[in-house]
Amino acid sequence: MKNTIISVVGPTAIGKTKLAIKIAQHFNTEIISADSRQFFKEMRIGTAVPTKEELQAAKHHFIQNKSIITPYSVGDFEKEGLACIAKLHKKHSIVVLVGGSGLYVDAIIKGFDTFPKVAPEIREKLNNTLINDGISPLQEQLKLLDPKYYAVVDTENPHRVIRALEVCIGSSKPYSSFITDKKENRPFNVITVGLTADREIIYDRINKRVDIMLQEGLLEEVKSLESKKHLNALNTVGYKELFNYLNGEWTLEFAISEIKKNTRRFAKRQQTWFKKNEDTLWLDFNYDWKVFLNTLEKQVKEKTI
Template sequence: MMSGTDKYNTLVVVTGATASGKTALAIELAEHFNTEIISADSRQLYRDIPIGTAAPTECERSRVFHHLVGCLGLEDYYSAALFETDALAILKEIYKKSRVAVVCGGSMMYIDALCRGIDEMPTVSEPVRAYVLRLLNENGPVSVLAQLQILDPVYYEEVDKANMRRVVHAVEICLEAGMPYSQLRTGNIKERDFNIIKFAIEWPREELFARINSRVDMMMNLGLEDEARRALAKGSFNSLNTVGYKEMAAYFRDDMTRDEAIARIAKNTRVYAKKQLTWLKRDSDVIWLSPVDAFDRACSVIERKTASASSHN
């Protein structure tokens, strides 16, 4: 495997908080470098929820080919480990045509899985998945958390207990492996045979929150309510255990008014954005871009680094 300055291909990662402008920048960069985009969004994978996940539109996808968007049914299982495998396979094909590939998304575990690698985990069998899903649906998050506390008290203390997708996954792995999830995580970084450049667009906090509020209003105008009704009518899938659909579900149950649900979507999206920013601030490899000249600055960095890589080959 190549290392250091011997690496010839480049992976451009466009990440950042929700509503920060990732998709627009990624498309501009992919057009400029005549390449394709791999989505690193754990919800845009699902084909029936494009509005609530802010998936690239048909127009945007006609400009640049997007991988891993709208390719799964709501009932389908997916994980960071599967993303790592799929994305690496897609990159091999992209690099046959272009020296640059673009990854775009705000699912930080997916970004880390591709850039740093992920520990080998057992494949979760259907009976285990069905058991944990039934536990969640019939007895609620508290029961799944209690199960995790018994199976893996170490991971229970560190996991974000509001992130039920992560909690559910940990319980599934514990049950499948017959040992604590925390013992399977080594944290070792895998060597990649391509250069990695990470970008994120940095907005003043209040401006980012205003963009989030505007996006939620736009989603409602585009038909998020009807989309959520159709999706939730199909079943209680883990793919719908996310901001937008959880609040709409509460509205449909008459647990809150429509206006309350919309306000809660905006609030929970802002909370999610804060978590994304906290994660990103810990990554010293991220190059922060101003919204004013994000494309020009990113191009400059990419061209300089790819030219440097070429000169060593």
């Protein structure tokens, strides 16, 4: 009989943490976070790390366990995450996986696709373009060479844009053509639960979350990290916009509006990514817990029989 992973996915600010905790408490188990930004201990407010009360409500792993100065890749997370899950499955038949970073969720659930080797000078040239001209021309190039991947990737993340472009250029094929639905043979079953809502509701929740972050001291957090703004971990929504404000390039009002806009765009890409999985059990964010729990327990029973 295989163990089970219950994976909770969905766009940012939809309520994934709250649902994951409810599931973990019901099955008396623990949570693996697959949020690529919540790994970093220096980035608490801007990444919406679970509160102390939430962390106490259910044990979490991979929350603020790394420093932004330490390189950490999705491959590193796959290795460490699978090892942690194997350890947890020795005492819990069910483990909860939660996060909005599709690539990191897939690393645990599916494993990685095989990509061709690329000449290092291609990446060097792309990195020079980023330094000299910014990310915009790279985004446009990716949109031209691989519109399919452009529609789902976080286009504000230069590392991912450059990675896709170097494969497109080096192989003369779209990056997305190397992505398959073939899964690694994992030693566990998977039940994926996706939280969703009408677009207007998601956008309103995002806007309110940004306002709350600012009230909690996001600007002060960003100021404390300004000397490290060149690090890849900080080239992300909520931080890069406020760095532009601190540099005198933008007004604070405009920087805040850009955070909200870029987060809304990110949420749209998250939804596109997660909707690719036809096996996902979709749940309205305003769900009835008892009704959902009945459905979930049936799913668990079907998977483990």
